[in-house]
Amino acid sequence: MAINETLMARSGGRCELSGKEGELIVYSVAPDSYSNNELVIAKTLGDQLEGKEAFSPEDWRFLPDVMWSEISAVQVLAWRVLNRLKGESWAADALDILYLEPETLSWAQAGVFEEGETAKPVHKDANGNMLQNGDSVVLTKTLDVKGSSLSAKLGTVVKNIRLVEDNPEQIEGKVEGQLIVILTKYLRKQ
Numbered sequence: 001m002a003i004n005e006t007l008m009a010r011s012g013g014r015c016e017l018s019g020k021e022g023e024l025i026v027y028s029v030a031p032d033s034y035s036n037n038e039l040v041i042a043k044t045l046g047d048q049l050e051g052k053e054a055f056s057p058e059d060w061r062f063l064p065d066v067m068w069s070e071i072s073a074v075q076v077l078a079w080r081v082l083n084r085l086k087g088e089s090w091a092a093d094a095l096d097i098l099y100l101e102p103e104t105l106s107w108a109q110a111g112v113f114e115e116g117e118t119a120k121p122v123h124k125d126a127n128g129n130m131l132q133n134g135d136s137v138v139l140t141k142t143l144d145v146k147g148s149s150l151s152a153k154l155g156t157v158v159k160n161i162r163l164v165e166d167n168p169e170q171i172e173g174k175v176e177g178q179l180i181v182i183l184t185k186y187l188r189k190q
Contacts, residue, residue, distance in 0.1 A: 011040035064094040
């Protein structure tokens with residue numbers, strides 16, 4: 001979606017969240033029934049919100065400063081991301097002091113499940129390629145399997161993998177007939 005003149009003027013050609021220049025996109029803060037729900041944000045942040053990239057807490061460290069914006073859509077997005085990151089001490093502290101008007105808070109709560117903030121984690125191999133259930137991978141390192149005498153050798157092909165839902169750094173696969181958990185940093189997609 002092209003950035004219209006009004007949004008470009010309001011943003012000053014910068015991300016309305018981080019304030020950085022670079023590749024920008026228009027991001028619609030769901031649900032669309034709220035007026036002024038579009039923001040100009042950095043493409044990297046948009047990709048994280050939409051689940052195209054792994055969510056990186058460090059990329060969102062600016063939120064405690066921007067959550068006080070006069071733009072409701074910025075407040076809503078800040079609240080949603082801080083809730084997602086509340087396991088991080090800095091995010092929990094910011095969330096504790098964040099106040100939203102009742103209408104803005106109901107907007108923030110209304111779209112949490114609609115726009116990807118609760119998206120499944122993105123699993124990537126050692127080269128940054130996205131992994132999916134059913135993929136075949138190759139081990140890039142010989143691995144000793146804990147609790148077993150099995151040693152998964154370098155170059156072993158693991159077919160029909162399953163992603164570990166809660167942890168983007170792990171997959172499950174069978175090696176020599178035994179189901180094991182393997183760290184994605186030791187894999188290469190075939």
